[in-house]
Amino acid sequence: MNALVNLATALADGSIETVDLTHTLDPDFPVMILPPEFGQCARFRVEEVSRYDERGPGGYWRNFSCGEHTGTHFDAPIHWISGRDLPNATVDAIAPENFVGPVFVIDCSAESAVDEDYLLSVEAIKIWEKTHGQITENAWVLMRTDWSKRRGAEYLNMREDGAHSPGPSADAVRFLVEERNIRGFGTETVGTDAGQGAHLSPPYPAHYILHGAGRYGLQCLANLDALPPTGAVLICPPLKIKHGSGSPLRVLALVERNSNAG
Amino acid sequence: MTTPIQKPPKKNPQIRTVVPTLPPASRSRRALAFTVAAAEGRFALQKCAMCGHIAYPPREACPKCLSMELPWTDVPTGGQLIAETTVQTSINTYFRERTPWRMGTVLLDAGVTVQCHVHGGVLRNGRVRMIARTDKSGKGVMMALPESEGENMADDKQLRELTCDPKHRRVLITDGRHMSALSLAQHLAGAGASIIFVGLAEDWRKPPKQAALEAIPQVEIVPLDITNTTSVTECAGEIGGKVDILINNCEYVRPGGIMGRRDVITAQDEMAVNYFGLMRLMQAFGPAMRGRGADGANSAVAWVNILSVYALSNLPEFGATSASQAAALSLAQCFRGEMAGSGVKVVNAFCGPLDDAWRQPLPPPKVSPEVLARDVLRCLQQGLENITIGDVAHDVRTRWIEDPRVLEKELTQIEGM
Numbered sequence: 001m002n003a004l005v006n007l008a009t010a011l012a013d014g015s016i017e018t019v020d021l022t023h024t025l026d027p028d029f030p031v032m033i034l035p036p037e038f039g040q041c042a043r044f045r046v047e048e049v050s051r052y053d054e055r056g057p058g059g060y061w062r063n064f065s066c067g068e069h070t071g072t073h074f075d076a077p078i079h080w081i082s083g084r085d086l087p088n089a090t091v092d093a094i095a096p097e098n099f100v101g102p103v104f105v106i107d108c109s110a111e112s113a114v115d116e117d118y119l120l121s122v123e124a125i126k127i128w129e130k131t132h133g134q135i136t137e138n139a140w141v142l143m144r145t146d147w148s149k150r151r152g153a154e155y156l157n158m159r160e161d162g163a164h165s166p167g168p169s170a171d172a173v174r175f176l177v178e179e180r181n182i183r184g185f186g187t188e189t190v191g192t193d194a195g196q197g198a199h200l201s202p203p204y205p206a207h208y209i210l211h212g213a214g215r216y217g218l219q220c221l222a223n224l225d226a227l228p229p230t231g232a233v234l235i236c237p238p239l240k241i242k243h244g245s246g247s248p249l250r251v252l253a254l255v256e257r258n259s260n261a262g
Numbered sequence: 263m264t265t266p267i268q269k270p271p272k273k274n275p276q277i278r279t280v281v282p283t284l285p286p287a288s289r290s291r292r293a294l295a296f297t298v299a300a301a302e303g304r305f306a307l308q309k310c311a312m313c314g315h316i317a318y319p320p321r322e323a324c325p326k327c328l329s330m331e332l333p334w335t336d337v338p339t340g341g342q343l344i345a346e347t348t349v350q351t352s353i354n355t356y357f358r359e360r361t362p363w364r365m366g367t368v369l370l371d372a373g374v375t376v377q378c379h380v381h382g383g384v385l386r387n388g389r390v391r392m393i394a395r396t397d398k399s400g401k402g403v404m405m406a407l408p409e410s411e412g413e414n415m416a417d418d419k420q421l422r423e424l425t426c427d428p429k430h431r432r433v434l435i436t437d438g439r440h441m442s443a444l445s446l447a448q449h450l451a452g453a454g455a456s457i458i459f460v461g462l463a464e465d466w467r468k469p470p471k472q473a474a475l476e477a478i479p480q481v482e483i484v485p486l487d488i489t490n491t492t493s494v495t496e497c498a499g500e501i502g503g504k505v506d507i508l509i510n511n512c513e514y515v516r517p518g519g520i521m522g523r524r525d526v527i528t529a530q531d532e533m534a535v536n537y538f539g540l541m542r543l544m545q546a547f548g549p550a551m552r553g554r555g556a557d558g559a560n561s562a563v564a565w566v567n568i569l570s571v572y573a574l575s576n577l578p579e580f581g582a583t584s585a586s587q588a589a590a591l592s593l594a595q596c597f598r599g600e601m602a603g604s605g606v607k608v609v610n611a612f613c614g615p616l617d618d619a620w621r622q623p624l625p626p627p628k629v630s631p632e633v634l635a636r637d638v639l640r641c642l643q644q645g646l647e648n649i650t651i652g653d654v655a656h657d658v659r660t661r662w663i664e665d666p667r668v669l670e671k672e673l674t675q676i677e678g679m
Contacts, residue, residue: 027490030466036619039527047491153468 007254014257019232021221021251022072023148025064029071029220030155032190033163042067044248068246074238075192075207075217079245082212089214091244098216099237101183103140103253104132105227108166112145116157117196118166122175132229137181140234143168144224147188156190167194170205177213185210186218186251218251227253264383264414267422269430269456270559282555282605283356287399293320295334300394300402301647307372309335318374339392340371343384343406356398359556364420368392368406378404379420383412395424395645398555398605400598416643425645426564426607429454431506436488436543438462439469440511441618442568445635451480453639456560459501461486461512463493488512488539498546503554508547509566509638512539515620519581529582536586537593540567544597555605564607564642567594568634571612571655574662575669579624609647611638614654627653 010016023029031041044066050056069075076091077083088094106128111118120143125135135141145166147155157164167187168176176182185192185206192206202208210217218236233254238247289297299306308317310324311331323330346366352358366380368390376392384390390406397403405424408415416427428450435446438460447458458480462469464487475481484501487493488510514535516528523529551562572580573587591610598608615621617628629652637651650656661669 027487027492028464028466030464033467039525040531042527043489045490152466155466158467 010256011254017255017257019223019226019253019255021223021227021253022249023220023222025066025071025248030190031067031070033156033158041069044070066248068241068244068248071248072220072222072251073218073246073248074236075211075219075246076238076244077211077214077216078243079217080204080207080211082208083214086214089211090242091238091247092240092242094216094238096237098183100233100235101138101140102136103142103227103232103234104135105142105144105224105229105232107144107229109144109146109225112147112166116164116166117194118145119169119194119200120167120172121169122171125172125175128229135176135180135182138183139180140184140186140218140236141176141180141182142186142218142221142224142227142234143188144227145188146225148220148222148224157195161196162198163190163195165189165195167192167197168206170200170202170209173206173209177209177215182215184216184218186221188219188221188224190220192217192219217246221251227255231256263412264416264418266414267417267419267430267559273558279554280359280556280558281553282398282603283359284399284603284605285356285397285401285403286354287401287603289401290320292322293402296320296394297396297400297402299334299336301396302649303393303395303644303646304336305339305392305394305404306334307337307374308332309337316370316372316374318376337370337372340409341368341376341390341392341406343367343380343386343388343390344369344375346380346386360419360423366406368404376404378406379424381405381407381415381421382418383408383415393424396607396647397424400602400607422559426507426609426642427453427645428507428639428642430456431560431563432457432459432504433507433509434459434461434484434501434505434547436461436486436508436510437512438472438475438483440513441616442511442631442634444471444474445631446509446511446638447475447478447481449635449639451478453643455480455507457482457504459484459505461488461497463487463489488542489534491542494539494542494546498550502547502550505547505551506554506560506562507564507566507642508543508551509568510540510543511568512536513568513570514586515570515580515583517580517583517620517623519578523582529586532583532586533589536583537589540590540593544593548597548601551606552601552604562604562606564609565597565601566609566611566638566642567591568611568613568638568651569594571614571650571658572673574612574659575666575673577673580621607645607647609641609649611641612648612650612655612659614650614652614656614658629655 025044027044047063049061051060077086078089083089193204197204235252238249241247310329312329313327315324315326317332343366349363350361357363364380367375368378369375384406389409391409393405394402433450433455435443450458459482462483486497512535514532554562569591570587572584573591576584594610601608615624615628617630634651641649650659
């Protein structure tokens with residue numbers, strides 16, 4: 001009981017801050033682009049139901065529509081073919097304790113600034129661990145690239161040979177899942193995989209390996225530069241959509257003010 | 263030679279916008295067939311199927327042989343001006359605001375005399391070339407033009423009342439990503455449009471021809487996504503008061519009909535653009551255009567819907583897209599009703615298959631962006647309300663006019679087309 005009381009006190013006095021890691025759901029926010037003959041991710045759209053007018057004098061409310069993978073969103077294991085037969089692989093079936101937990105943030109912003117196709121390697125993770133300690137089991141790992149600061153066409157960074165954005169290598173995902181037993185992996189880019197992830201082996205390794213092992217994904221995250229490398233707590237419950245493959249969500253982090261931010 | 267109209271001055275914000283008034287609108291049901299032909303730019307009169315007599319004004323029976331068979335038939339457009347007057351005042355508000363107004367009597371080569379509007383370039387007792395067009399009331403009228411084309415002829419103020427000439431006007435092309443956008447902008451710029459707004463959705467995806475579009479001095483790229491109500495409302499809020507011609511070239515086309523698809527998502531996307539997108543545009547831009555139908559030399563004049571000709575009858579290979587186009591056509595009819603009396607023409611341009619990636623497997627002839635742009639421009643300059651673009655569209659619409667039931671059978675039978 002004392003832990004929660006202490007937490008509430010710390011939240012109230014500001015010694016623990018709540019950081020928003022979410023982009024605003026905005027019709028103009030980019031979504032994943034697939035080859036045109038495939039089904040596409042729905043854009044976020046809003047229609048006004050009433051605004052204190054003849055359609056409803058007392059109220060303002062709207063209908064919205066989007067895909068399960070629009071905006072800042074959560075990927076459940078069933079999202080990928082490798083996770084389709086796993087138990088509890090949909091957002092409604094995932095146990096709620098998985099949505100709150102420790103988070104480690106690997107800063108790849110310098111590397112991503114000079115190499116838009118930067119791949120996080122096992123070696124880079126081990127070097128990071130030398131400084132910050134080993135990633136503990138059942139934790140979230142986020143890859144900070146500062147990609148969320150990009151705007152317009154720079155975000156997807158689409159060219160004739162596809163998108164160019166950083167992500168993890170296949171070996172790095174395998175290492176995080178098999179050697180560090182992480183709970184989930186998150187990025188600032190439109191997907192958990194690199195823009196050129198289709199050309200890695202296996203294709204889209206983050207999706208394939210994470211979800212095949214029953215782990216979760218978070219993407220289109222923002223403000224990762226406000227998180228310390230270690231010591232923060234991530235809060236990321238997706239909407240409880242029946243048989244949902246994922247969901248847009250509000251992602252928050254609890255950060256101790258005096259912790260080693262950035 | 264006609265005196266060219268000058269570029270209109272900037273609008274005086276202290277003067278009330280002139281409200282559209284109308285020339286006489288009443289026509290008999292029989293006479294509406296003349297309006298239908300005029301909307302397509304055809305000069306048609308009743309010609310007796312029994313004795314060949316040309317009947318005018320419209321009759322229920324042939325005045326010569328009393329036959330009831332008086333089909334509307336395209337007749338020669340030549341004639342001679344045999345009497346004329348210039349009206350200096352009128353009890354009709356529309357003409358009163360526009361006097362002096364030249365009118366005359368023309369003896370048609372087809373053998374009847376008609377009362378008509380007369381172009382300023384027609385010589386006294388001169389030979390004329392007749393056109394039939396819809397006027398600001400949306401009703402068919404005749405105008406006598408000089409027999410041969412003269413300089414700045416389109417600038418005649420009486421003729422310009424019947425046309426939708428882009429000269430000195432401001433145009434919105436709704437989809438800058440569509441293959442027709444660049445050609446449309448080039449043609450409109452060449453025709454003297456003063457501003458060409460080009461809508462661009464999703465600026466986070468670079469369009470392929472943006473640099474070429476931006477190289478046209480009259481072009482202004484504006485954010486516009488017709489699947490997004492907020493975007494359409496904001497765009498109309500910014501520029502809606504100065505869109506004189508709106509060309510909706512947005513389309514969402516995918517092959518497939520009903521059972522070849524496993525879901526309704528593609529159909530929703532088709533409806534989101536082809537139907538709801540059109541409705542959003544109409545709701546956002548329609549009211550301002552309706553109020554500006556008499557707003558000087560750059561009044562609002564035309565709303566152009568570029569529709570698939572398979573809006574008329576379903577092509578099962580593109581069955582669900584055809585259905586959304588049929589919905590768009592029905593909406594355009596509703597819009598015509600709501601815009602009636604505004605002086606703004608609602609144009610339906612029925613287009614055959616475009617030469618693009620989605621229609622790649624369809625056989626030629628296909629419509630190139632240049633042909634689409636050329637035909638739309640010609641339609642505006644001539645003031646037409648219904649056109650076809652490309653041979654396929656012309657053929658399908660002709661067969662639809664002949665017998666829509668036979669066309670449906672042809673398009674849906676096992677042998678295909």
